[in-house]
Amino acid sequence: MDVKTCCLAALLTGEATGYEIKKMFEEGPFAHFQSASFGSIYPSLTALRKAGMVSVSTATGEGRPDKKVYVITEAGRAELLEKLEITPGRDQIRSDFLFLMFFSELQAPDRIGDLIDQRRAYFDQALDDIARVEVESPAGPGRAFVRGFGKAIYTAALRYLSDNQKPLLDELTTNHGSRPDAGGGNGPDAEHDNKTTQAAE
The missing domain is CATH 1.10.287 (Helix Hairpins)
Structure with missing residues (x-):
């Protein structure tokens, strides 16, 4: 599954930062069957934002750097539902x-x-x-x-x-x-x- 689709799927569970999305693929619900790195997540989120599939806001924390919080839009949800119609490829095992x-x-x-x-x-x-x-x-x-x-x-x-x-x-x-x-x-x-x-x- 491409990283943009993975990001949309992660955001379907709720708003999240890029870091929180990455954690979903390291320790969360997607960790056992998909992967996504920082190097691919942030460019994908940028592309999704430009396409109107996610929105972004800035959260300010006391004593901490500001962080971008992403939310899936209706267009993003429709895109994800369309992607879910694909025929899955063969599973790949790397061990x-x-x-x-x-x-x-x-x-x-x-x-x-x-x-x-x-x-x-x-x-x-x-x-x-x-x-x-x-x-x-x-x-x-x-x-x-x-x-x-x-x-x-x-x-x-x-x-x-x-x-x-x-x-x-x-x-x-x-x-x-x-x-x-x-x-x-x-x-x-x-x-x-x-x-x-x-x-x-």
């Missing part, structure tokens, strides 16, 4: 964790175990956060559906990690112990040591 796991054979088994433990803790925390939000902020059917979708994904991911962590680590440990550089005699470090010894002689 440093999965990238590292793809090359798990090249890393120490203990490190892989730590990475999986950390990811399990992350999913546990995410499920706790969803449960807390469900109590603190009851949602309409659309938001409830998205929360349930997130719970299903995190729960399935946790189950997969729990079921497959030990088999993976067992296999990695076996393979790691049989690697040429694991025995201390034939790896690159041993070759370097041999050359150093020969040079000293």
Whole structure:
């Protein structure tokens, strides 16, 4: 989804500053399925204001810099409703964790175990956060559906990690112990040591 549409969606929940909009994509309701940076939010808000889709006012705070507060207009709401008619594209997954796991054979088994433990803790925390939000902020059917979708994904991911962590680590440990550089005699470090010894002689 383009950033201008994301900004309109954020403002549909209420007036907000550019910073508050950014927080919605970092920690708020959109954090798990959309992203927007400061570098893209402010130009998008400027374009939306020029197009009459948002209005802006200046809020003055005691002892604090003035801040611009944005509000969606009727034209902006109509634009958002039109954008919601699109056919969604394929979901894109970007995961440093999965990238590292793809090359798990090249890393120490203990490190892989730590990475999986950390990811399990992350999913546990995410499920706790969803449960807390469900109590603190009851949602309409659309938001409830998205929360349930997130719970299903995190729960399935946790189950997969729990079921497959030990088999993976067992296999990695076996393979790691049989690697040429694991025995201390034939790896690159041993070759370097041999050359150093020969040079000293």
